[in-house]
Amino acid sequence: MKNKSVSAALKKNAMxxxxxxxxxxxxxxxKGGIFSPSSFTELINQNxxxxxLGAGMLMCMLTGGNIDLSCGAFVCLLGALGGVFMIVQGMxxxxxxxxxxxxxxxxxxxxxxxxxxxxxxxxxxxxxxxLAFRGLGTSIxxxxxxxxxxxxxxxxxxxxxxxxxxxxxxxxxxxxxxxxGLLAAAAVVGLTFRNRQVRLKKGYxxxxxxxxxxxxxxxxxxxxxxxxxxxxxxxxxxxxxxVAGIILIYSFITSKTTIGRHFYIVGGNMExxxxxxxxxxxxxxxxxxxMAVLTAIATMTVVARSQSAYADVGKNFEMDAISACVxxxxxxxxxxxxxxxxxxxxxxxxxxxxxxxxxxLDANYQRVIKGLVxxxxxxxxxxxxxxGK
Amino acid sequence: xxxxxxxxxxxxxxxxxxxYLLYTAWQLFQGWNDPNTTMPQAVMALFIVLFAVIACVxxxxxxxxxxxxxxxxxxxxxxxxxxxxxx
Numbered sequence: 001m002k003n004k005s006v007s008a009a010l011k012k013n014a015m016x017x018x019x020x021x022x023x024x025x026x027x028x029x030x031k032g033g034i035f036s037p038s039s040f041t042e043l044i045n046q047n048x049x050x051x052x053l054g055a056g057m058l059m060c061m062l063t064g065g066n067i068d069l070s071c072g073a074f075v076c077l078l079g080a081l082g083g084v085f086m087i088v089q090g091m092x093x094x095x096x097x098x099x100x101x102x103x104x105x106x107x108x109x110x111x112x113x114x115x116x117x118x119x120x121x122x123x124x125x126x127x128x129x130x131l132a133f134r135g136l137g138t139s140i141x142x143x144x145x146x147x148x149x150x151x152x153x154x155x156x157x158x159x160x161x162x163x164x165x166x167x168x169x170x171x172x173x174x175x176x177x178x179x180x181g182l183l184a185a186a187a188v189v190g191l192t193f194r195n196r197q198v199r200l201k202k203g204y205x206x207x208x209x210x211x212x213x214x215x216x217x218x219x220x221x222x223x224x225x226x227x228x229x230x231x232x233x234x235x236x237x238x239x240x241x242x243v244a245g246i247i248l249i250y251s252f253i254t255s256k257t258t259i260g261r262h263f264y265i266v267g268g269n270m271e272x273x274x275x276x277x278x279x280x281x282x283x284x285x286x287x288x289x290x291m292a293v294l295t296a297i298a299t300m301t302v303v304a305r306s307q308s309a310y311a312d313v314g315k316n317f318e319m320d321a322i323s324a325c326v327x328x329x330x331x332x333x334x335x336x337x338x339x340x341x342x343x344x345x346x347x348x349x350x351x352x353x354x355x356x357x358x359x360x361l362d363a364n365y366q367r368v369i370k371g372l373v374x375x376x377x378x379x380x381x382x383x384x385x386x387x388g389k
Numbered sequence: 390x391x392x393x394x395x396x397x398x399x400x401x402x403x404x405x406x407x408x409y410l411l412y413t414a415w416q417l418f419q420g421w422n423d424p425n426t427t428m429p430q431a432v433m434a435l436f437i438v439l440f441a442v443i444a445c446v447x448x449x450x451x452x453x454x455x456x457x458x459x460x461x462x463x464x465x466x467x468x469x470x471x472x473x474x475x476x
Contacts, residue, residue: 065399323409367416371440
């Protein structure tokens with residue numbers, strides 16, 4: 001019995017264990033380089049778009065394995081439009097951000113309508129965007145700039161999406177940053193035990209005290225480690241606030257709200273969901289509207305970090321988001337997927353990307369390794385299913 | 390009942406991974422004559438072929454998973470129709 005529970009726990013947390021092992025592997029390979037404060041900041045800033053797009057892609061995938069192929073190209077188009085608004089036209093940052101969000105909403109409404117109500121298969125509808133938007137974005141950039149890129153974005157825009165809160169000098173311990181980390185760690189421990197109490201009160205099965213303490217303790221330790229490293233690198237990046245906010249919101253939506261449960265029900269069996277009274281069309285519509293809005297937010301973090309809008313921005317973003325969901329979701333729950341799973345998947349891919357760039361690995365080797373990671377996740381899932389039968 | 394569309398979801402995800410591997414093989418092929426790469430051409434060729442073959446295998450597997458899920462769905466629908474006609 002004990003062996004079964006240990007192997008079940010190992011299987012459930014397989015990707016987390018893999019993440020830790022891969023991190024330790026790169027820790028050795030980079031001679032500690034990946035543990036430096038600047039590496040933690042770079043991991044968050046470089047991969048913010050994966051977390052943000054991954055949250056949206058997860059919602060699409062929950063509806064039955066559907067994806068959005070257009071998000072990367074849409075980032076290019078929105079980046080170009082953002083450059084025109086803020087740099088060429090000199091519009092205020094606030095107005096430009098609002099316009100970009102409205103364009104994202106407009107695209108999401110159109111795309112959601114085509115998929116949910118006209119019943120165009122999502123991969124066809126979004127493939128059209130994948131093919132059209134990059135060309136459109138490139139044309140806009142070429143028409144407004146000799147070099148084919150627009151820069152620099154206003155400093156207030158960069159501070160919103162690529163700044164720091166309570167900034168200090170690098171190398172000086174940032175206490176406000178660490179205190180925020182302490183608060184977050186305390187919140188994780190408190191919420192874990194509170195949820196346990198609520199489950200016990202309602203008569204549901206709950207983790208033992210030791211298990212809850214272990215899980216929340218590990219989570220708190222991870223938060224403290226990250227914030228301690230960030231505290232040595234000038235403070236918390238604003239990108240982290242955007243990523244954390246989005247992750248918390250979507251965790252709440254998928255686990256505590258009716259609409260969130262509807263996503264799982266539609267993905268489980270659309271016909272049964274429809275017969276149960278779930279508005280399946282609305283769920284599909286919301287999934288793609290949501291994806292478009294998150295793409296707009298991801299665009300702003302990306303162009304703020306690169307401080308320019310250029311033709312190649314957003315390349316392969318859709319594959320990175322899909323990889324995060326597949327690596328973190330498919331392996332863990334056989335197709336259902338959770339936000340936490342996506343976060344683990346995105347972090348694993350981010351650590352691999354950062355580790356490979358720190359050791360200056362050739363781009364072709366990087367592609368091979370990313371492909372092998374995705375393949376390993378799918379093979380693990382297939383083997384788990386066969387053993388389960 | 391829930392497993393049927395989960396079967397379809399799984400097959401979609403496996404097909405997506407297969408497409409990604411094919412795309413990776415294509416990217417490697419595009420970099421075949423890149424003078425800046427440190428990957429030997431023999432290794433590149435090996436991975437191009439490997440990823441292409443694995444992608445095809447995964448696509449076939451995904452199609453079989455989809456077919457089984459669709460078959461189970463048909464059988465379940467027929468069973469429900471039979472039950473409602475008895476009533």
